[in-house]
Amino acid sequence: MTVAAPICVARIGAAHGVRGAVKLWTFTEDPLAVKHYGPLTTKDGARQFEVMHAREAKDHLVATLKGIATRDEAERLNGIELYIARDKLPKTDEDEYYHADLIGLAAVTAAGEPLGRVIAIHNFGAGDIIEIAPPQGASMLLPFTNAVVPTVDLAAGRVVIELPEEVDGDDPTAA
Structure with missing residues (x-):
């Protein structure tokens, strides 16, 4: 039996104030x-x-x-990612996935042709984006x-990708 990798749920940011508080970016719903x-x-x-x-x-x-009481202590934590065991997270609904579950999956076309591997899921504010790394x-x-x-x-261990026929902004005739 393999042990599931821990899941990153937050990242500590800069110190906030003088009493040891920190900015905390969470990756939870x-x-x-x-x-x-x-x-x-x-x-x-x-x-x-x-x-x-x-x-x-x-x-x-x-x-x-807990245990962080000064700004100096808080500043030393900047950038640390915080994890929990996978079994502490709630079960997902159908068609819901934790990003960590998708990383590393093979990406194939509907015909089964390999495209690469999922290396990241991004969200820049307009919805999730899947990043596929081809072999080259x-x-x-x-x-x-x-x-x-x-x-x-x-x-x-795979995702099926229907490649769009064109991407907005792609115009092979534009100079």
Whole structure:
């Protein structure tokens, strides 16, 4: 039996104020859910953090972490990613996936021709984008929609990609 990799649920940002609070960017549907997962760890499990208090700010949380009481201590945490064990996350509904489940899946066409591997899921504000790295060449950024990704088969370890015929802005005749 393989142990599931830990899931990144937050990243500590800059210090906030002088009493050890930090900006905390969460990657959960409910930003405040990080308070309820229990201790959060670094990816290697070497360090552990407990969110004592958190409040919503503009695009992040302002959080206090157990044992962090000064601005200097908070500044040293900037950039640390926080993880939890996969089994602490709620089950997904049908047609819902954790990004971590998709990374590494084979990407194939509807005819089964290999396109590459999923290397990332991005969201720049207008919806999810799936990044596919082919064996050679530049990676492809495609909308992660049902039209472009009609099938996600976690058991088979693959996603089916329907490549768009053209991409907005592509005009081979333009000079």
